[in-house]
Amino acid sequence: MYDVCIAGAGVAGATLAREAARKGLKVLLVDKSRQEKVGDKVCGDALGSHHLERLRLTLPSETYFSIYPGIEIYSPDMHTCLSVVAEGLSAYALNRLEFGQFLLKLALDAGCEFKPETQARGLIVEQGCVKGVRLVGKNGVKQDVYAKVTVDATGASRVLSRELQKVGFDQELDDDETLVCYREILETRTTPPLPAIYLDMDEAPGGYFWVFPEGEGRVNAGLGVAKGSANPKLLFRKWVDKLPCLKDNIVGVVHRGGGIVPARRPIDSAVWNGFIAVGDAAFMVNPLHGGGIGSSMTGGFLAAKVVAEALERGCVDEESLWGFNTEYMRSYGFKQASLDVFRVFLQGLNNELINYGLAQGLIKSGDLLEASMGGSLRLNITEKASRFFAGIGKPGFLMKLNRTVKLMEDFRQFYVDYPPHRWFDEWRIKVRGFHKRVHEEVGRAS
Numbered sequence: 001m002y003d004v005c006i007a008g009a010g011v012a013g014a015t016l017a018r019e020a021a022r023k024g025l026k027v028l029l030v031d032k033s034r035q036e037k038v039g040d041k042v043c044g045d046a047l048g049s050h051h052l053e054r055l056r057l058t059l060p061s062e063t064y065f066s067i068y069p070g071i072e073i074y075s076p077d078m079h080t081c082l083s084v085v086a087e088g089l090s091a092y093a094l095n096r097l098e099f100g101q102f103l104l105k106l107a108l109d110a111g112c113e114f115k116p117e118t119q120a121r122g123l124i125v126e127q128g129c130v131k132g133v134r135l136v137g138k139n140g141v142k143q144d145v146y147a148k149v150t151v152d153a154t155g156a157s158r159v160l161s162r163e164l165q166k167v168g169f170d171q172e173l174d175d176d177e178t179l180v181c182y183r184e185i186l187e188t189r190t191t192p193p194l195p196a197i198y199l200d201m202d203e204a205p206g207g208y209f210w211v212f213p214e215g216e217g218r219v220n221a222g223l224g225v226a227k228g229s230a231n232p233k234l235l236f237r238k239w240v241d242k243l244p245c246l247k248d249n250i251v252g253v254v255h256r257g258g259g260i261v262p263a264r265r266p267i268d269s270a271v272w273n274g275f276i277a278v279g280d281a282a283f284m285v286n287p288l289h290g291g292g293i294g295s296s297m298t299g300g301f302l303a304a305k306v307v308a309e310a311l312e313r314g315c316v317d318e319e320s321l322w323g324f325n326t327e328y329m330r331s332y333g334f335k336q337a338s339l340d341v342f343r344v345f346l347q348g349l350n351n352e353l354i355n356y357g358l359a360q361g362l363i364k365s366g367d368l369l370e371a372s373m374g375g376s377l378r379l380n381i382t383e384k385a386s387r388f389f390a391g392i393g394k395p396g397f398l399m400k401l402n403r404t405v406k407l408m409e410d411f412r413q414f415y416v417d418y419p420p421h422r423w424f425d426e427w428r429i430k431v432r433g434f435h436k437r438v439h440e441e442v443g444r445a446s
């Protein structure tokens with residue numbers, strides 16, 4: 001019997017495996033991929049250095065292409081560009097495969113056992129508690145593995161969490177919370193100096209287009225759109241024809257593919273009896289920019305701590321694992337919740353309003369950075385801007401923006417005050433009601 005069995009050796013699963021093994025636990029990590037392919041994920045490959053600092057992780061040079069001091073954000077009409085840069089902050093353009101291999105090696109070096117080419121197919125549930133996982137290995141060989149705690153780290157597919165839907169564990173993603181992405185890695189003649197994000201509610205509805213340089217002569221470009229709004233692959237070609245940094249600049253395609261990002265607040269609770277979900281499987285993604293590598297690693301790190309403590313106490317029921325919810329919500333989840341309100345507001349805007357808002361400087365780049373880092377948004381509403389929006393017949397826009405900021409603060413506090421296990425049902429009802437109100441008051445329908 002293992003102490004912990006983790007399905008999925010992505011950034012969340014590998015981090016958890018390493019930390020748990022370092023604490024002396026008997027850990028099994030499984031992944032459906034071949035060992036040399038672990039880490040090979042369709043991704044934007046960008047990671048803020050602050051995540052690594054928090055985890056005290058230093059990256060070897062082969063795990064990244066370059067480091068950037070910031071990012072540019074363009075308005076739909078391209079007339080306004082916010083340069084989001086701050087002293088001491090930087091972003092890594094990761095070599096995603098090498099980065100994944102590095103995390104896996106750390107886990108293996110810490111003593112975790114690894115089974116590649118092994119799919120988690122289902123949970124073993126006995127007497128209201130998860131007791132392990134049903135695996136299918138190479139050549140279809142089936143195996144049941146028992147563990148004191150089983151972890152779903154299978155990413156956006158949430159293979160194991162979905163099974164617990166009948167006990168109220170898993171939550172479905174709404175379409176507006178699901179970013180459907182298409183991405184290509186391109187060889188280019190010249191490379192833009194900074195990563196860039198392009199907003200456009202017509203050509204990247206509910207999301208954005210990105211161009212992230214990966215060293216000299218290579219860019220990672222793609223877009224995410226709200227599910228059901230458009231076909232991202234078709235829109236991708238339009239962007240390539242439109243953007244000067246891509247048009248007539250591409251010499252080859254290194255890789256192309258798609259993926260899903262769960263862009264929303266975290267799952268209400270990520271634990272059940274003998275069970276934890278981490279990373280994308282527990283919606284641990286920044287809903288504003290869709291980045292989930294750093295927060296998923298944080299999730300893995302915190303989960304290992306809570307599991308080790310629970311095992312030491314000799315009990316792994318839902319209440320004993322509850323500390324994972326509390327710790328995650330207070331370290332990152334509160335920020336996701338607050339930014340989720342802003343996402344709902346943004347998705348309800350059209351290009352005209354985004355153009356005006358950015359041109360009027362309603363949100364400065366420093367404030368945007370602060371919001372992305374801490375979940376609180378400061379506005380810069382001047383008399384001139386008020387007159388301007390009244391003049392274009394949108395006086396209600398600023399009120400809605402102000403309301404958004406207030407709701408962000410309130411929602412943030414809900415998660416900072418994450419409840420003990422016994423008050424969860426009450427909290428969950430309030431959160432769902434609050435989320436509904438956010439849509440009604442500042443979303444598309446408002």
Ligand SMILES: Cc1cc2nc3c(=O)[nH]c(=O)nc-3n(C[C@H](O)[C@H](O)[C@H](O)COP(=O)(O)OP(=O)(O)OC[C@H]3O[C@@H](n4cnc5c(N)ncnc54)[C@H](O)[C@@H]3O)c2cc1C
Pocket residue numbers: 007008009010011012013030031032033038039041042043044045046047118119120121153154155156157159181182183222258259260261278279280281284285290291292293294296
């Ligand atoms: C197009 C795109 C662009 C993105 N860009 C960025 C970005 O620039 N920066 C950022 O921070 N985040 C980005 N993200 C999000 C980020 O990739 C995820 O949030 C992060 O990888 C989540 O980590 P994870 O470990 O939960 O899941 P994953 O990294 O997806 O890992 C899941 C692992 O589980 C394995 N697995 C799946 N099913 C099974 C099964 N049944 N049995 C066994 N193993 C299984 C998979 O093989 C995989 O190794 C992007 C996502 C997409 C789709």
